[in-house]
Amino acid sequence: MSAESSSGYIKHHLQNLQVCSTENGWVWNTMENMECKGNFWTFNIDTIFFSVFLGILFLWLFRSVAKKATQGVPGKWQSFVEIVYDFVDSNVKDTFHGKSNLIAPLGMAIFVWVFLMNFMDLIPVDWLPGLAGLMGIDYLKVVPTTDVNATFAMSISVFILIVFFSIKIKGIGGFTKELTLNPFNHPIAIPFNFILEGVALLAKPVSLSLRLFGNMYAGELIFILIALMYAGTFDGFGGASLGIFGALLHFVWAVFHILVITLQAFIFMMLTIVYLSLAHEDH
Amino acid sequence: MEPNATIIVQTIAFIAFVWFTMKFVWPLLETAITERQGKIAEGLAASEKGAHDLELAKEKAAQILKDAKAEAAELIDQAKKRHSEVVETAKDDARSEAEKIKKGAQAEIEQEVNRAREHLRAQLATLAVAGAEKILERNIDAAAQNDIVEKLVAEL
Numbered sequence: 051m052s053a054e055s056s057s058g059y060i061k062h063h064l065q066n067l068q069v070c071s072t073e074n075g076w077v078w079n080t081m082e083n084m085e086c087k088g089n090f091w092t093f094n095i096d097t098i099f100f101s102v103f104l105g106i107l108f109l110w111l112f113r114s115v116a117k118k119a120t121q122g123v124p125g126k127w128q129s130f131v132e133i134v135y136d137f138v139d140s141n142v143k144d145t146f147h148g149k150s151n152l153i154a155p156l157g158m159a160i161f162v163w164v165f166l167m168n169f170m171d172l173i174p175v176d177w178l179p180g181l182a183g184l185m186g187i188d189y190l191k192v193v194p195t196t197d198v199n200a201t202f203a204m205s206i207s208v209f210i211l212i213v214f215f216s217i218k219i220k221g222i223g224g225f226t227k228e229l230t231l232n233p234f235n236h237p238i239a240i241p242f243n244f245i246l247e248g249v250a251l252l253a254k255p256v257s258l259s260l261r262l263f264g265n266m267y268a269g270e271l272i273f274i275l276i277a278l279m280y281a282g283t284f285d286g287f288g289g290a291s292l293g294i295f296g297a298l299l300h301f302v303w304a305v306f307h308i309l310v311i312t313l314q315a316f317i318f319m320m321l322t323i324v325y326l327s328l329a330h331e332d333h
Numbered sequence: 334m335e336p337n338a339t340i341i342v343q344t345i346a347f348i349a350f351v352w353f354t355m356k357f358v359w360p361l362l363e364t365a366i367t368e369r370q371g372k373i374a375e376g377l378a379a380s381e382k383g384a385h386d387l388e389l390a391k392e393k394a395a396q397i398l399k400d401a402k403a404e405a406a407e408l409i410d411q412a413k414k415r416h417s418e419v420v421e422t423a424k425d426d427a428r429s430e431a432e433k434i435k436k437g438a439q440a441e442i443e444q445e446v447n448r449a450r451e452h453l454r455a456q457l458a459t460l461a462v463a464g465a466e467k468i469l470e471r472n473i474d475a476a477a478q479n480d481i482v483e484k485l486v487a488e489l
Binding site for chain 1: 335336337338339340341342343344346347348350351353354355357358359361362363364365366368369372
């Protein structure tokens with residue numbers, strides 16, 4: 051396999067299936083047509099499809115279990131859902147001491163949804179894009195969390211909640227004070243404080259989404275690189291041994307990745323809870 | 334990779350999912366789990382109460398057993414006492430009865446002796462008269478001398 055086609059393979063795997071609005075109406079991106087590049091009015095159809103599909107799967111599963119939930123001896127699915135519930139609930143109770151009907155369900159939605167989206171990373175990188183290729187779809191990126199749009203959508207929503215709760219609990223005055231009279235409580239230091247606190251505030255959503263995106267993107271990239279090793283499996287001894295080595299690497303990385311996807315989902319949930327409980331705290 | 338309008342759709346989807354979880358998933362689970370927790374707590378309390386009750390019942394049973402033993406001992410004591418009393422009375426009764434029987438027997442014997450004496454006396458009178466008759470056969474008229482013989486007999 052030449053370096054040219056290797057980089058093509060990688061690029062192909064990292065390209066979203068997009069549809070964008072141009073002067074000629076809505077246009078799909080294809081191998082030949084790259085018009086969507088740099089156009090804001092572009093929708094990553096694969097990201098939207100998989101994330102919404104997984105979100106509905108999560109809600110449908112949890113809702114159907116919750117509806118049938120008995121107070122008696124729970125079934126296996128109910129036990130599973132209850133374990134997730136308990137896990138989220140205990141984390142929220144440990145961190146957040148106020149009363150809120152939003153934070154715990156928010157944490158659960160984030161945890162399960164992010165986990166499911168991350169989980170798509172464990173599906174061998176060529177399966178779904180290959181299937182889509184057979185159906186005439188040129189590009190398909192199956193892991194929504196390797197798309198900054200998905201991660202920023204969540205972190206910006208969380209950011210808006212942080213600002214909303216800060217203002218709701220502390221009032222506009224209190225929130226402004228927090229931004230301007232911290233850490234140096236002196237009028238002269240206001241601009242300095244504001245820059246410092248503003249950066250700290252803005253860093254929250256940025257770090258939240260980029261952490262998840264970076265981890266998943268890197269993990270996906272490594273899966274793609276490992277998949278490259280399979281290319282020469284049927285080209286003699288050298289290619290075959292490389293392929294077997296790749297399969298071994300794939301296994302090891304996938305096992306490790308089980309930890310990574312769970313951990314990243316947990317971190318996203320936990321930091322959301324922490325940020326929102328900070329927003330609820332009055333200094 | 335670059336940010337685009339996808340973010341709008343993703344945000345809407347995220348908000349919808351969170352809203353749905355908040356409205357239709359979390360509260361149901363919360364209710365079920367809280368109620369089960371209550372049930373489990375109740376069950377544990379009930380079992381504890383049961384164990385306590387058992388302890389009490391055991392104590393009570395031991396107490397009852399002790400009382401019963403004491404009562405039984407008392408009864409046995411009473412019975413023994415009564416027994417000796419009965420035996421004593423029986424002995425007394427037997428003694429008095431024996432006395433009575435003895436007295437009766439003596440009276441009877443006396444009577445018998447008297448009767449024999451009467452009998453003997455009658456026969457002796459006859460015998461004496463017969464003897465006298467034999468002695469005085471020729472010169473004494475029995476009928477004329479009968480009053481003397483009667484006097485003799487009465488003196489016997």
